[in-house]
Amino acid sequence: MKIAKLLVLSAFASATLLANDNLVIDFEKKRVAQNPNVKVKNIKVFYKKELELKGWNGYILEIDATIQDKGMKVKDTLFSDGKVIATDLYDVSTGKSLKDSITPTLTDKYYQKSKLIAGNEKAKDKIVVFSDPLCPFCTQYIPEVIDFVNKxxxxxxxYYYAFPLTHIHPASTTLSKLIDIAKVKNGNDIIMKAYTAHWSKYFEVTSTDDKIILEAFNKELGLDIKIEELNKKEIITSLEKEVLMGEDxxxxxxxTIYINGEKDTTREKYKTLGKK
Incomplete structure (x- = not known):
């Protein structure tokens, strides 16, 4: 009887959780549908996490939609206790949003050997960074992390993943592809060199002229990459995959930095690693 009762309670709890999930999805559908330029194809729960706030869950929803005749997949965050749905929650003691607390944990697919730029792939402690080579903060931060790991x-x-912020500085897309090409040819030291170079001497961050950026890259780093290499399908696809992994x-x-799978919003926790 006890087992049967537990099974019934378990089934009831599962049904309740599913109903709450559907409630959140339905709410999002109605909310997104208010925009006449957006046509929703599907919305699903991409990630869900129970909050420390009793009864509340954080949801990351994946929205498959057509926006101004262009198919797109975007993500949105909602919170719910099954009765109330909120677009954000804040910790009153810190004033910080709880959105960062439901960031997904990295899976093993982010520890690809081809993305290892320093250290030992068999090490217990793992760092993953997503970076834009023209981001001013990145040009200081990434070399510091590399130096730390090398010691x-x-x-x-x-592990390093390119995440060019093309809406701010379009030139970072071309630069990211060049770094990828050079890294394969000349080794991981290229990343340090690319992040410490002064690209402003050669081009504006808003430049979309591949030829100018290529010439600057070759001159600054003493390389001879051809424009044909830059436009190879596998190079373009590789960068697209890295960006998608970041978006996921x-x-x-x-x-953006992850320490042993968890996002570190302080960007300082890497300094605690490697201690005996």
Whole structure:
């Protein structure tokens, strides 16, 4: 009887949770539908996490929609206790949004050997960074992280993913592709060199002229990459995949850093790694 009762309670709880999920999805559909330029194809729960706030869950929803005749997949965050739905919640003691608290945890697919730029891939402690080579903060931060890991290369693994913020500085897309090409040819030291170079001597961050950016890259780093290499399908596809992997983790700004799978909003926790 006890087992049967537990099964009934479990089924009831599952049904209740599913009903709450559907409530959130239906709410989002109605909310998005208020925009006449958006046609929703599908909305699903991408990630869900129970909050420390009793009874509340955070939802990351994936919206498959047509926006001004262009198919797009975007993500949105909502909160619900099954009775109330909120677009954001704030910690009154810190004033910070709780959205960061439901950031998905990295899976093993983010520890690709081809993305390892420093340290030991077998190390227990793993760092993953998403960065834009023309982001002013990144140009200071990424070299610092690389230096730190190089000093503790046996105990930490550092993985790098390009995430060019093309809406701010379009030139970062071309630069990211060039870094990828050069890294394969000349090794991981290229990333440090690219992040410490003064690109403003050669082009504006708003430049979309591949030829000018390529010439600057070759001159500054002493390379001879051809325009044909820059336009290869596999290079374009590789960058697109990196950006998508960032978007799946809700990366929206740079640098974004993960320590052992968890997003670090302080960007300082890497300094605690590698201690004996």
């Amino acid at each position: 503790k290369s046996d105990s930490i693994a550092l 983790m809700l990366v929206s700004g740079t640098p």
